[in-house]
Structure formats: structure tokens, C-alpha cells
Amino acid sequence: MMNKSDLSLYDLGKQFFEGTSIRLTAYDPATNPKEEVAFTYDLDYSFWMRDNPARPMAEQELQKYYEKLIKEGEESNQGFVFTVRSKIDDQMLGFARLCNIEWNHAVGEIRLAIGAADNREGAELEALQMMLAYAFEELNLFRVSRVVSESNPISIRTTANSGMVLEVRQREAYFRCGKYWDVLRFGLVEKEYDELVKELQG
């Protein structure tokens, strides 16, 4: 049985921020909001930007939001705020973050959303897999969660396809598009992540 002390399981040369078709970059509040503003008209996307209900946001508002998020993140050792970009043309596709980290329990939550229309599902899955690798292999977390509304079937699919396990279904906990939806909470624990790594290694 392999564990974290066995160097053959995790690749020490792994590139956490370079994927096959996407890369993660540091979120820059000075320039990135200009690219991101259009995505906030998708309410599944802006859901993550402010307290409910979701609504579109202006460039300046986004800028302030990220400045605060990054400052607070750095102060509490949770400064993991990334931009997801296409490797082909460097277009911004969305954001990815690790947040709600409780270091004494070694747990955290992945928040990510892809706003670009092209190959949303593929980009989201790859970004999610990269964030899982970062969480387990670099931050040494024991478990990671992701929260998805039932109104967002693409994110439910990508989360399940990433290997994360559905753990909680909060009944009628979200409102969108004139109706109540369940909120689904997924989780992945260390030993399950290790199994995924082994599968990939064949």
C-alpha cells in the first residue's frame, strides 16, 4: 500500500499550473476584471462573486471584489486565487480558487467556474483536476469539497467525472430561474485521490 512518504506515487516534477489545454495564472485585479465582466452575466458564474442573489457585476466592482478577496486570502494563508486561461490563445476562460481552508483539519473547498462558451465542460474538468492535484499534492490537504447547485448540470457532471463523491444533498436550498433547487456537496479524501493517481499511472 503506497502512501505520501512513497515518492513513486506523486511526481516531484509535476507542473501544477500547466495543463493540456489550459493553464492557471495568478489573478490580477488590475487587468483581469475587464476580461471577466462578460462572464458575470451568466448567473451560475456570478453566483460565486457576491452574496445571493446573483447579478451581473461591473468591472470596477469586480476589481474591488478581487482586491479584497486576495488581501484577505493572503492574511489568512488562503491566497489561492487563479485565472483559468486557454493555452492556445491565452484567453481568460474563468477562475479557480481554493478557499475555506481549515489548516488544523487539513480540509478545503474548490470553487471554480468557466464562463467561456467553447468547450466549457472540458475546460472545467481539466481545471478541477488541476486544483485537486494542487490541493492534495502541494497543500497536503486531507480532503477537498466542492459545492454545486442542481440547476447547473454541467458542473454536476464535471464534478462527478473528476472522481469526487456526492456526499450531501441540501433540499431546496437554492433559488434560480423561478424555482427551488437542491444544493449538492461533493468531497474527495486523500486515499481516493491516491487511487485516482494510480489509475492514471496505469
Next chain:
Amino acid sequence: MNNFIYAGDLVRLEAVDPEIFAVEDSLWAHDSEYWRLCASDPSRLFTSKQTREWIDKSLPTSYFFSIYALTENKLIGGVDLNGINWSARTSWIGIGIGDRNYWGRGYGREAMRLAIQFAFDELNLRRINLNVFEYNKRAFLAYQKLGFVEEGRYRSWLHRGGRRWDLIFMGLLRSDWNMNTLEK
């Protein structure tokens, strides 16, 4: 119509006086077992000034009540509705009975019942969420008795006492509550 919604048989809810609450709350935090039953961050100590700052920060964004034992007229804990989502009409609820002489005697449960009634009848919410730690069996049973339904668990979310424990998610819909109160 009942205009006196803040008192039951054992307890009454009162507006939080930050000065008074901060002094008691700092003493309660000294009880590490209490802390571990209701908080996931590491047990630590606070001056009443630090606690006061925390209360001042949380009061404007939540419905936060002091819990007083009626017979002794004694402050024994707090209950708050926080993280309200007005469009989904949901809220989180948290409770702490800091004075351990009042554990396991129905005081917390009655304070919860009053806060839930307030949430449904006055705030017009339709769902209440809560988290409880796997090892806090007394609270889990009290929540079940109030009508909360377990909706799942974050497996192995806490690390305490040398092992891992689940974080339990419970939910109460207004329809569950009406049925529950009707049955009584």
C-alpha cells in the same frame, strides 16, 4: 396572534448586549470541551475586548440572540441565524449553551425552537441549514427531535482527538416544521 414570541417554558431570547455577552462568552471559551462541541477552529482564549469586537462585527449581518434561563434569570448561551440567502429564503443556524450546567436538559432545544419559529414566522424563511460534528451526539439528537433531517455528511472532515470525524449537514424545511409542530 402571539406578540410574545421570545419566551418559552425554560428560556427567553434577548437582544445581545455586546458588553455583557462578551464577558460571559470569553469565560465559556475557556471550557475546551464546549469549544470543541460548537467550533471547528482551534480552541483558544479571547479577552472580552476581542469577543466584543467579534460580536460587533457579526450583529449587523445576523439575527443573534442571548439565551437566558428563566428561573435563574441567567445568561447561559447564544443562538444566531446567519448567512441568510433572501432569494432562496434560507439561513444557517448556530447555537451554543456556554454554561455547562444547562447541558442535556432541554434549554438549548427550546432556544432553537424559538429561533426557528422566528425564522419561519417573522423572517418568512422556508429552510434552515445547520452543521453538527459527528461526536456531538447530544446536539444531533436534539436537532432530530426538532425535525431536522440529516442530508448527508462531509466524510472525515474534522481531525480531533487523534482521529477523523464527519461533518453532518442537517436541514429543516418549513413543511417539515409545520408537520412536526402539528404532530405535537
